Amino acid sequence: MPPDERSIIHVDMDAFYASVEQLDHPELRGMPVIVGGLGPRGVVSTCSYEARPFGVRSAMPTAQARRLCPDGVYLWPRMARYEEFSVRVFEVFHEVTPLVEGLSLDEAFLDVTASLRLLGSVEAIAQRIKHAIGERTGLVASVGMGPNKLLAKLASELSKPDGFRRITAERAQRELAPLPVGRLWTVGKVTEQALHRLGIRTIGELAACDTARLAGALGRQAGAMQALARGEDDRCVEAEQAEQSIGAEHTFDTDLAELSLAESWLLRHCERIAARARERGLSGRTVTVKLREPPFVTHTRQAQLCSPSASVRDIHEVARGLLETWWRAQRHPRLRLLGVSLSGFAERRQQDLFDPAPTARLPDEVQDRINAKFGSGSLVRAGVLRTHRQD
Numbered sequence: 001m002p003p004d005e006r007s008i009i010h011v012d013m014d015a016f017y018a019s020v021e022q023l024d025h026p027e028l029r030g031m032p033v034i035v036g037g038l039g040p041r042g043v044v045s046t047c048s049y050e051a052r053p054f055g056v057r058s059a060m061p062t063a064q065a066r067r068l069c070p071d072g073v074y075l076w077p078r079m080a081r082y083e084e085f086s087v088r089v090f091e092v093f094h095e096v097t098p099l100v101e102g103l104s105l106d107e108a109f110l111d112v113t114a115s116l117r118l119l120g121s122v123e124a125i126a127q128r129i130k131h132a133i134g135e136r137t138g139l140v141a142s143v144g145m146g147p148n149k150l151l152a153k154l155a156s157e158l159s160k161p162d163g164f165r166r167i168t169a170e171r172a173q174r175e176l177a178p179l180p181v182g183r184l185w186t187v188g189k190v191t192e193q194a195l196h197r198l199g200i201r202t203i204g205e206l207a208a209c210d211t212a213r214l215a216g217a218l219g220r221q222a223g224a225m226q227a228l229a230r231g232e233d234d235r236c237v238e239a240e241q242a243e244q245s246i247g248a249e250h251t252f253d254t255d256l257a258e259l260s261l262a263e264s265w266l267l268r269h270c271e272r273i274a275a276r277a278r279e280r281g282l283s284g285r286t287v288t289v290k291l292r293e294p295p296f297v298t299h300t301r302q303a304q305l306c307s308p309s310a311s312v313r314d315i316h317e318v319a320r321g322l323l324e325t326w327w328r329a330q331r332h333p334r335l336r337l338l339g340v341s342l343s344g345f346a347e348r349r350q351q352d353l354f355d356p357a358p359t360a361r362l363p364d365e366v367q368d369r370i371n372a373k374f375g376s377g378s379l380v381r382a383g384v385l386r387t388h389r390q391d
């Protein structure tokens with residue numbers, strides 16, 4: 001399908017956190033409500049529309065907001081409560097299309113191209129979403145429609161609050177042209193300043209600028225940026241796919257004949273897959289070990305954990321049992337390849353963070369933090385080090 005024949009919807013809840021607070025606390029309705037960090041370095045997450053005439057904006061230091069709006073109601077965020085509303089909002093999205101790309105708790109792109117035949121025009125679908133969200137949550141959503149993400153998001157932004165707007169490909173240039181160039185997707189502060197130096201202030205001026213001249217200042221991104229300035233955007237809506245399994249494996253240059261070394265490799269794989277599961281907020285119940293004897297005979301052994309986990313210790317304990325049982329049953333055990341995977345995923349519950357066995361979790365979390373900071377593989381368990389000599 002040519003990109004400009006798609007129907008994309010962008011939904012963004014109006015002042016989401018603040019609106020939930022006003023819904024839960026009717027006495028706050030009509031008042032400036034500011035939700036965010038309330039400590040000395042706190043930042044505003046969301047403010048109600050009543051706070052905006054005072055100049056309060058999200059991402060502003062809370063201290064500054066207090067100066068601008070001293071009579072506002074300042075609240076810490078209640079994320080668990082916002083997540084409950086988010087679930088209901090996303091349920092509405094999934095009723096009109098499986099192609100939902102969530103950007104945050106309260107914002108998503110939907111590709112409804114394939115839903116048009118069944119559900120009617122893009123306006124009818126957008127209206128249905130807006131209405132269902134209002135009915136089921138009592139909250140207001142702004143909805144933008146367009147042939148691509150760029151224009152759908154622009155449409156919801158321009159019509160907010162209580163927005164409802166469609167920008168067609170034909171109208172794209174006219175809508176975009178007068179807007180400041182900094183509003184264009186991908187144009188950050190540095191690029192904006194570079195464009196200003198070229199005398200380009202609006203998106204229309206960017207679209208009309210000589211490409212060679214622009215490339216002189218911006219390099220290779222110049223062409224892509226001008227396409228966006230014309231309202232062209234071929235990014236797809238990337239629906240979250242349910243992850244089937246997370247695995248790691250290694251083929252050895254020389255066949256592996258020593259159990260303790262095989263166990264080191266197993267631990268290394270377990271560290272990797274557990275870290276990847278934790279990164280995605282997943283816990284798995286099924287552990288599979290893949291064993292390939294030279295030259296190409298592959299065996300798999302599988303076992304279940306007592307409860308879904310993303311902890312190295314849990315996964316490794318089961319994987320190691322599988323490896324050892326297989327190993328001891330062979331007359332001349334030899335491995336060309338060893339792999340481990342985790343599957344049977346459940347979303348990790350929030351309370352897992354406080355759940356039993358904090359001693360089992362702690363090393364995982366320390367490892368995650370150190371590897372996030374210094375690069376993956378910076379911190380590994382001692383048992384894994386032997387495998388590094390073989391890389």
Ligand SMILES: [Mg+2]
Binds near residue numbers: 016
């Ligand atoms: Mg929002």
